[in-house]
Amino acid sequence: MQLLTGFSLGCLAVVFLVVLRDFRHLLVGKVFLWVLIAAAAFLLSRVAEPEFQWLLGDVMTTLPAAFWLLCLLAFSPKPEAKAHRAWVALALYSFIPPALSRPFGAADPDAAWWLHGLGFKIPQFAEYLLILCGLWITAAHWRNDLVEGRRKLRIALLVSVGATLLCVTVSLNHGLDTGQLVAGTVGVATLLVGFLLLKGQEGVLLDLQRSPASPDDTKAEPLPVVVETAPEPKEELPLAMAAQLKQIMEEEHFYRTEKLTLKMLANRMSLPEYRVRAIINVTFNYRNFNDYVNQMRIEEACERLVTEPETPIQNIALDIGYRTLSSFNRAFKDIKQQTPTEYRQSQQPK
Secondary structure, rough: OOOHHHHHHHHHHHHHHHHHHHHHOHEEEEEEEEHHHHHHHHHOOOOHHHHHHHHHHHOOOOOOHHHHHHHHHHOOOOHHHHHHHHHHHHHHHHHHHHHHHHOOOOOOOOOOHHHHHHHHHHHHHHHHHHHHHHHHHHHHHHHHHHHHHHHHHHHHHHHHHHHHHHHHHHHHHHHHOOOHHHHHHHHHHHHHHHHHHHHHOOOOOOOOOOOOOOOOOOOOOOOOOOOOOOOOOOOOOOOHHHHHHHHHHHOOOOHHHHOOOOOHHHOOOOOOOHHHHHHHHHHOOEEEEHHHHHHHHHHHHHHHHHHOOOOHHHHHHHHHHOOHHHHHHHHHHHHHHOOOHHHHHHHHOO
16 A cells, blocks of 8 residues: 555656646746645545545645646636636535535534535535546547647546546445555556656647737747657648648638538548648647637628628628627637727727
């Protein structure tokens, strides 16, 4: 037991140093560091003296919330806290009530029903919801990541961490901890994380919240790109493919297609998906396919809002590919920081 715990703690320490060295300046890197600290607290709680159990217990209880936040920052196109108020509240509830009620024996089934329920049982369900939500965020958005190699590394990284975290949480909440099994699982997962970090370096935890460069911005500094290559030798993307993409999207207005996906665009260009991802990423510096499509749609919307002052906004939204007015308003405000109505009014001659 102590041997496996020491092995796992050593693996955690190595990964911690790698993340601290390369990603400490990123918010997502700082959250990942806390995940590693909480995992170390879980391992130490198996061998620590009783007087330190309360502190280690409070730290490791934050694991599900930290994992959810890690997934949100790494994968969600809208990681702002105000867009996820309910989940933020659930994350806080998952570890604050247990920490406050632990001294009063909330974990004891013989405690008062309200104390045991509010301070122990309900936070347990909150932990499971947070882990599942984190995995859902990972699965829901990874296909839109335009950097092929980074997509694969990230999905493997966070799924391995999520599976291990789920195993740890179940073992803690239901008394299924066999010591060797959990400690060994954490050690293996940590080795996998370390391998992925060393292999992916610039791709695994790269900050996704930086604004993509405008398609017309020719002075933008190229972003670090990890491109999956086909059997043919590595070479710069042919200009003909970029020209084909530009013709289809800008001249034929293919971006107006309702429910447009990367697969649909790849079929239209008769190219594999990984190649289309690379073209959009290298040529226009976009990291997310939806951002690329929304930018083109909103550019046309802005032009029509000014040149067609009598056309209803809903008609414009439907014409450029949005199914509902609400989704159009949301995308427009995300890019222009104002509603379509406000934009139209601001462009009218005074």
